[in-house]
Amino acid sequence: MPEKIPRSVAVLSSVPLNLLLNGVLIIPFIIMIYLAFIKWSPLMGIEWWRAPFAGISNFQRAFSDSRFIDSLGRTVLFTAIVVPLEFFIGLILAYILQKPIKGRKYLISILIYPLMLPPVVVATVFYLFFQPYGPVNNIFLRYIMGPSALDIYWFLNPSLAFITIIIADVWQWTPFMFLILYSGLSAVPRRLVEAAEVLGASGWTIFWRIRLPLIRQLIMVALILRSLEAFKVFDYIYVMTGGGPGTSTESVSLYIYRLAILYSDISYAAAVSLIVLVIILLVSRFAIRFLLERR
Amino acid sequence: MVRNYISNILLWLILVVAIIWTLIPVIWMISLSFKPYGEWRTPSLLPQKPTLDNYIMLFWPKSASVFIAYTALLEPITDSLIRSLIVSVLATLIAVIIGFFTAYGASRYNSPGPFTLFFTLLTRMLPPATFVTPIVIYYTTLNLLDNIIGLVLLYSATTVTYAIWILKGFIDAIPVEWEEAALIEGAKPLQVIFRVVIPLARPGLVVSGLFVFLMSWTELLFALVLTRINITLPVQISMYVTAVGALWGVQAAAALLGSLIPMIVGYLIQRHLITGFTFGLVRG
Numbered sequence: 001m002p003e004k005i006p007r008s009v010a011v012l013s014s015v016p017l018n019l020l021l022n023g024v025l026i027i028p029f030i031i032m033i034y035l036a037f038i039k040w041s042p043l044m045g046i047e048w049w050r051a052p053f054a055g056i057s058n059f060q061r062a063f064s065d066s067r068f069i070d071s072l073g074r075t076v077l078f079t080a081i082v083v084p085l086e087f088f089i090g091l092i093l094a095y096i097l098q099k100p101i102k103g104r105k106y107l108i109s110i111l112i113y114p115l116m117l118p119p120v121v122v123a124t125v126f127y128l129f130f131q132p133y134g135p136v137n138n139i140f141l142r143y144i145m146g147p148s149a150l151d152i153y154w155f156l157n158p159s160l161a162f163i164t165i166i167i168a169d170v171w172q173w174t175p176f177m178f179l180i181l182y183s184g185l186s187a188v189p190r191r192l193v194e195a196a197e198v199l200g201a202s203g204w205t206i207f208w209r210i211r212l213p214l215i216r217q218l219i220m221v222a223l224i225l226r227s228l229e230a231f232k233v234f235d236y237i238y239v240m241t242g243g244g245p246g247t248s249t250e251s252v253s254l255y256i257y258r259l260a261i262l263y264s265d266i267s268y269a270a271a272v273s274l275i276v277l278v279i280i281l282l283v284s285r286f287a288i289r290f291l292l293e294r295r
Numbered sequence: 296m297v298r299n300y301i302s303n304i305l306l307w308l309i310l311v312v313a314i315i316w317t318l319i320p321v322i323w324m325i326s327l328s329f330k331p332y333g334e335w336r337t338p339s340l341l342p343q344k345p346t347l348d349n350y351i352m353l354f355w356p357k358s359a360s361v362f363i364a365y366t367a368l369l370e371p372i373t374d375s376l377i378r379s380l381i382v383s384v385l386a387t388l389i390a391v392i393i394g395f396f397t398a399y400g401a402s403r404y405n406s407p408g409p410f411t412l413f414f415t416l417l418t419r420m421l422p423p424a425t426f427v428t429p430i431v432i433y434y435t436t437l438n439l440l441d442n443i444i445g446l447v448l449l450y451s452a453t454t455v456t457y458a459i460w461i462l463k464g465f466i467d468a469i470p471v472e473w474e475e476a477a478l479i480e481g482a483k484p485l486q487v488i489f490r491v492v493i494p495l496a497r498p499g500l501v502v503s504g505l506f507v508f509l510m511s512w513t514e515l516l517f518a519l520v521l522t523r524i525n526i527t528l529p530v531q532i533s534m535y536v537t538a539v540g541a542l543w544g545v546q547a548a549a550a551l552l553g554s555l556i557p558m559i560v561g562y563l564i565q566r567h568l569i570t571g572f573t574f575g576l577v578r579g
Contacts, residue, residue: 005404006484013400014407016393017455021411024452025418028429032421035429048432093313096306109562110314113321116554116561118513118529124536124546125320128327131336135323138338171320176506180461183502183568187465218464225457228419235515257424266428273425280420288416291460292409 036270043264051267058271067247068272071255072279078162078251079230082169087223089170090177094185095207108182112175119172123239126168130154130240158248161241165249168236173226180222184215217291224287231280252276328548335543349548372531372549379528380556382443383511386450390507391500393451394458399492401459402466403474415456423516431520441523449521450511457510458503465499466492501567505560512557528553 036058040051062068093111097104114122129136132153141149154160188211196206212219234253237243243250243258256276260269281288327335328349330342337343353372400406430449431440439445469492477487493500515529522530532553535546 005400005406008483008485009396009400009404009488010406012396013404014397014411017397017407017415017459018411020389020393020448020452020455021414021418024448028426028433031429031432032425089313092309096310099306101310105562105565107310107314108565109558110317112561113317113554113558115509116512116557117550118515118532118553120515120529120533121546121550122320124543125324125327128335128543129320129323131338133336133338135338135340139340171316175317179502179505183498184464184468186568187468187498189470214468215464217467218461221460221464224416225419225460228416231420232422234422234424253422253424256422260424260428269425270428273422276422277417277420281417288413291416292412 032270033274035267036274038267040267041264042266048266054267058268059275061268062272062275065272067250068252068255070247071250071252072276074162074249075231075233075252078166078169078233079227082166082173082230083223083227085166085170086174086177086226089174090179090181093174093178094181097182098185098207112179114172115175115179117172119235120239122168122172123236126164126171126236127240130164155241156245158245161245161249164240165233165236168240169230169233173230176226177222180218181215184218185211188214220287220290224284224291227284228280324547324551327544328551330544332544335541349542349544350552352542352545353549353552370531372528372552375526375528375531376553376556378443378525379512379553382446382450382527383508385447386454386511387504387508389447389451390455390458391462391504394455394503394507395462395493395496395500396488397455397459398462398466399488402463403471412459415459418453419456427516427520430517434521440521441525443522443525443527445521446518446527449517450514451507454507454510457506461503461506462496462499465496469495498568501564505557505564508560509557512553 035048037054037056038048038051039054039057040046040048044051097108097111101107128134131137132150136154137149137152141152152160154164192210192214193206196210201209232253233251234257237249237251237254238257241249243254247255252272256269256272259265259272323340326340326342329345329347330337331344331346331348334343356371397407397412401412434440434445437445439448473495474487474491477491478484482490513529514527515533518527518530519533526534528549532546532549535542535549
């Protein structure tokens, strides 16, 4: 490509995006940073711009807040479990469905159906699923374990409750990985695949050596975007366990939601979010650098 | 041969398990949506006394006799359905068009620069709950509260990240030589984009458009806070359980109904996922 960027491309590729981001998000973002450094809550009865400065006390409070630290660790664990699971299942399915199977269109429509439901509905469905008298215990486990299956209280045991959340997330978001990988693999030029076939490469080799490397950029994008979303996990926990028993399944997002909306502690919630933001940046900096580098 | 046979069976087995795993909650939801009020807590897979009450309640909330006490709050679902459709379609168009040009600039040149690109990722890192208050403050001054234009802008600004990065992944995989060839033959840069890149990036356009559409279609928290009367579909769906008592059967019916439109869209776009590179652009 020519080294110098044509003017039409330069304008189209930066002006609309900057208008959108600056018009909608920059000012709220600045307000949020400001809120983190003042002491304000809507319950105080004063406007936010009149609230006193709090310096870094909101941040100091966060570092000695064990509920925050615990929820952070839990969210990291959650992300580290669900993202690889969803990626590998999605990849296997995307590989299988590259083959011209009869009725593939319908199979794909079924596989991506979970994406069509609002997460809050999925959460409600799994909440009802894992009730002690719900279908999981009463229909599925009863066959395996007998009547004692009815005594499993999924939401009263921290580990079991955590597993139900993982199940709900994997159910809904594996199709995301599948769809990105499937469409990426389908877009690999047939010419390259045919050339390799002529040279005698097996389907497996073509997949690993030609198709996957070609979409490595897309794989990285999928992993990063999915990780960022998984880190914000909220609906499933809010509906299914409410963070319980106790606060044993509370995620960072749920804690922040409660701080901001239930306890009206807006300033502290903003400070916690900024800390979370910085942590995500530190953890993901290599991945993000990989993305931002021009090939 | 035997090895091939075994691996084929294994692949089929995985596929069948995946399909069943996906379908079980859906089938159960369908059954729930036909169960009458008293059966919602029963685990049975089939309704004992199937009823259409839940669906009737969606369209004529005031006529479904059992629920009258709850439904004074609720409008027919068609209002929020149409509103959600408008919001999602507009947000998708804005995000995909802006996302495509940004992704092209980022893939082939160094525009709009790493900082802006980085900021797009930043927008997906913030837990939405904290962003709610600043957005409300900002939208109050702009007079955009309870306005679907406000939602369209917010959705396109927060989902453009997906459009940019997914499209960049696709554009990166397109061989640069084909564009260079067109440029050498005297095509203008915009002609190259419209004649060469867009046809080749079609699977990316389709899949990123689908994601943006689905994210706008299912987004709840911002819509919940930013709208009062002009609610979107997810808000209405959630209200059947939160605002008016646990009407699970009605919620299941609403969610199934709400998934019809994206399902049709998802089915129709599938052929565009595959045909991206099959036409003879570069011969031999």
